[in-house]
Amino acid sequence: MELIKTDIAIVGAGGAGLRTAIAVAESNPDLKVALISKVYPMRSHTCAAEGGAAGVIKSDDSLDLHFNDTVGGGDWLTDQDVVEYFVNEAPKELLQLEHWGCPWSREPNGSVGVRPFGGMKIKRTWFAADKSGFHILHTLFQTSLKYPSIERFDEFFSIDLLMADGRCQGVVAMEMKSGRLFRFQAKAVVLCSGGAGRMFPFSTNGAIKTGDGTAMAYRAGVPTKDMEFVQYHPTGLLATGILLTEGCRGEGGVLRNKDGYRYLQDYGMGPETPLGEPVLKTMELGPRDRLSQAFWHEQQKGNTIPTPWGDSTHLDMTHLGEKHIDERLPLVRDLSITYAGVDPVKEPVPIRPVVHYMMGGIHTNIDAETPVPGLFAVGECACASLNGANRLGSNSLTELLVFGKRAATNAVEFARNRNSEANESELQEQADKVQTKVRELVQRSGGAESIAGLRSEMTKSLEEGAGIYRTEETLQKTCNTIADLRKRYAGIELHDKSNVFNTDLFQALELENMLALAQTVAEGALARKESRGSHQRLDYEARDDEQYLKHTLAYYQGDEAPRIDYHDVVITKSKPGVRDYSGGAK
Structure with a gap:
């Protein structure tokens, strides 16, 4: 080494x-x-x-x-x-x-x-x-x-x-x-x-x-x-998940349901205003968590648009005009045409919420x-x-x-x-352990599990249990699934045994990392019995500042689920209040 x-x-x-x-x-x-x-x-x-x-x-x-x-x-x-x-x-x-x-x-x-x-x-x-x-x-x-x-x-x-x-x-x-x-x-x-x-x-x-x-x-x-x-961005391009920037809405794009209705006015985002006004009410310029949650509610009401890639709503920028879109949103136009076959100058673009940021x-x-x-x-x-x-x-x-x-x-x-x-001997000993771990992973044979299979189960479990809205039941199921997947990870086998650009190996190491972190997402969400920001629970709909105005800390415990603890939030001059987005964005 x-x-x-x-x-x-x-x-x-x-x-x-x-x-x-x-x-x-x-x-x-x-x-x-x-x-x-x-x-x-x-x-x-x-x-x-x-x-x-x-x-x-x-x-x-x-x-x-x-x-x-x-x-x-x-x-x-x-x-x-x-x-x-x-x-x-x-x-x-x-x-x-x-x-x-x-x-x-x-x-x-x-x-x-x-x-x-x-x-x-x-x-x-x-x-x-x-x-x-x-x-x-x-x-x-x-x-x-x-x-x-x-x-x-x-x-x-x-x-x-x-x-x-x-x-x-x-x-x-x-x-x-x-x-x-x-x-x-x-x-x-x-x-x-x-x-x-x-x-x-x-x-x-x-x-x-x-x-x-x-x-x-x-x-x-x-x-x-x-x-x-976990933040969902409200405007992911349907089928691919490619981001359509918030700048689309900043430039005046609007969200419409299957009936062409600007539905955000029904979710505390302010009344609809005429298109083209220099100052718009919050509406599409509300925060990402609220807009993604509004999509979920429209879905429950049957107001979304069914497609082969799942339900969608529309991002409508047609009123902005070709000159404005080409000047301010040229990449968005190119992405929409290339990956959705839709020109935003001429017709609305199908979108849905997509995981964007941790x-x-x-x-x-x-x-x-x-x-x-x-x-x-x-x-x-x-x-x-x-x-x-x-x-x-x-x-x-x-x-x-x-x-x-x-x-x-x-x-x-x-x-x-x-x-x-530096403690050379101790550092070399740790490095040797990493080398042994990699060598054993590459040489392992007879495994019954595939990297793709475990990864697919992980992503599906997180989406179903720890998505835009969560409950005790869905979160507990996800916690159980992730814990089981971490145990089953020991049974994977790499098909590529070579040294040069062994993407099989890198994907295995990435999967190990994601499984450990997925467990912190699910266990932290299960323990937080309130709704706050992007963490929304149908069984605990209110924000609980008395119990949960604090950060969640998750400590690694090997093969076991993480130990959950909490850390105080630093408040200097803004006391917790109501998030109000019914006013205007200047």
Whole structure:
């Protein structure tokens, strides 16, 4: 096993990983950075984000308004010190991106353009047409190339963290093209590995989003936090799950049921207003959890449209006109034509809610630190408690930037204070265990289980039991199924026994990660006997601040179900109130 020594190892080279690496290199060019990614950086999932990034820039907006939208949107499960830091730093990071060359869309007077986004009561989302994540990722990647201290390890699959002397000291990863294992020894490790939406069958997430970093931290003793909060995006393209950005609704697109009726006015989103008005009532600009739940209710009433790929409603943008759509939503038009055979200029697009984002993740504080010294986490794999029970669209891209820089600052400080030598023998012993585990997995024979079969059962169970609406019965059934699947995982057999790009092996390792995390989702949801944000229970319909105004922590217990505990929510100035979206979005 080859040894690579570095100062800071970063797992994941998407928006969070690149921003972290740049911040380290800018402030401390003498520190070596190993940027480890299972895909080429420009294939990271940040590239798929379409709508934009939130930050206060206009004179009619304020930091307090952004704070209130985020806290209320998260149903008061956000840590308010984290939110306050975030809204203050957001404009600085977005301006920094502009200085690095991000081509934000402009107003006619040349100033940065902003568009409305769901759950935000005022326009504050910076955008680059409908390819915002693409341009942000390109900007960060190009900027990172300036720094020789950043060494990239593309297409390296991270398998496990290395722990010694009570702190994280590295990671074991496999080079995909050769099958060789590498021990990355580091003074600090930052996980930026993305979410785990592929646990569900219908998702906007790319195939790489399997929760690898979250599962590694979980096995290393770091609790996951708030994993029961899984966000459904209300406008996934039917059949494929491809995201149609919230920008569609920000630009004036509307949702209609089978009768052509704008049904959101029946679910506390405000009265219908004439199309084309410059200021619309909340309606389609309500938060994602509420819009997805409204679809479920329309489905129960028989108001959805049956199709071979399941029930749908319509996203109608025909009134916007071809010129406006081609200027502001060119990718959406292309995706709709290519994957649904529908031109949004001429007819409504069939859509349905689709799993989009994990509000939960690795337990971190405002400094991006985990409870394990030397281990930090940023982005969707982490839970600093910015998003609470429901993330507002366009906060996540900015979160990558704000907390990527924050993690870099604190990881550098930690690394510079490490004077003691690493425990080489203990680290090598752990690395050898990883090597043995991989070898045994590849060489196993006579297994009766298939990776595809177990994965299919997992995704179906989560969708049926821990979907948009949940009950004690459905959740308990899902908990039982996932526990059984984790036991049956020991019976899988790989068909590919080779070393070079063994995708069979990678999918097996990803499945192990997803099964562990799926259990935290189901068990956390079962224990939370209330409805809050994206976690909605038909048997406990009310929000219960007295019992559950707290974060769920899930602790790894080997083959057993996780131990569930709780952690206080930080409240500074906004007391829990009613989430009201019946007013206007300016």
